[in-house]
Amino acid sequence: MHLPTLIVITLLTNLLIGFYLSILYRRRPKDKCFKYWALSCGCFVFGISASVSRGYDVPAFFSFFVADFFLIVTAVLVLLGLIRFSRFRFTKAKRQRSIAILCLMTLALFFSYHSPALVTLVGSLSVAMLFIAGAWLIRHSVFNEPIYTGTLQFIFILHSVVLIVQAALVCFHWDNINYSGLPDQAIYTLLSHVTLTTLTALLLPWLSFLKLERSLTIKSQRDGLTKLANRTFFFSQVERHWLQYPQVKVVLMMIDIDHFKEINDKFGHHVGDIALKAVADIMSKGLRSHDLIGRIGGEEFAVILYNIELDVAQQIANRLCNQVMKQMAVIDGHNINLTISIGMVQVLPARNQIHGAFKVADEALYHSKHSGRNTVTLGQLNEVSSE
């Protein structure tokens, strides 16, 4: 492809992506990553435009030092955006070390711009190093989209390889490099460099949309106060599991806080909320990570214990009652003496007992309430028996 045309297309694409990212940043100023990535597109356009001037009668300070400096800043801004995006812990020590390395790169660039070969070597290796750091950063950050982060990591590594090849070509043709630019062979590495930068600029906003979509999905599935599954999500998960694993025995527990209205009336809703969160915490910590816990009403919870024997489930239910009684005696300085009542039933999903199971567990819970509360009642499909 005709090089000037490709460069013009790349510059225009980067300008458009930069403009788009700046609009995103204006709409969501909390997401600082967009600001850094928008600025990085701008710096890239400026850096490449400055380096294009190498074929003309432009001072080497501008066409080499300024151009390569802006390309280094481009990579730095991409990394800063990634740090913001992934909430990577960028400690003070790491920040100081990074600033020191950047100062060294700038100094090396400044002292080498009188030699076209040396400045190109320093510029290429600096940007390659920054992209290796980017790949490392992606690897050590908590991203939830393995395919896209894998692609991004691959692009970063490929980018570093391309720049290292460019540096090698410079070493190889050291004496042929003059102020009008790189040797012919390096044109391909330059092309790869601009293409990979454009790909990165395209992938980054895409990644952030996936992240936003995921966080909205999680919000729609969770109860805002306790962070447990909300009613809709809980029942959809139960149905899904019931259909997917019809042979797995499960135990369903319905859990209700005793005399919760009195706690609200006596101590206020604020204390009631703290108590709800504390009960949810006790359940989350006391159950296995694959069990499903949901807040299905104001002070009512439901739990599905998967693949469990009935006697073990009963022990767990009794333990929960005891833990709540002991740990919830005093909340926020008030003696609230909170307890819970539990109704439970064992179900074999294959027998299509879902709806009946909730009814029986509810009846068992009702039985617990009427037998003095702070107790567990085991229901059986078609009959209810107190423990």
Ligand SMILES: Nc1nc2c(ncn2[C@@H]2O[C@H](COP(=O)(O)OP(=O)(O)OP(=O)(O)O)[C@@H](O)[C@H]2O)c(=O)[nH]1
């Ligand atoms: N603080 C707080 N209270 C809530 C919330 N959701 C529901 N409630 C309260 O929970 C109380 C439930 O009261 P009831 O249904 O009478 O039940 P109870 O007082 O626990 O009595 P028993 O269940 O019979 O032991 C009501 O006062 C609701 O206002 C919430 O998110 N926060």
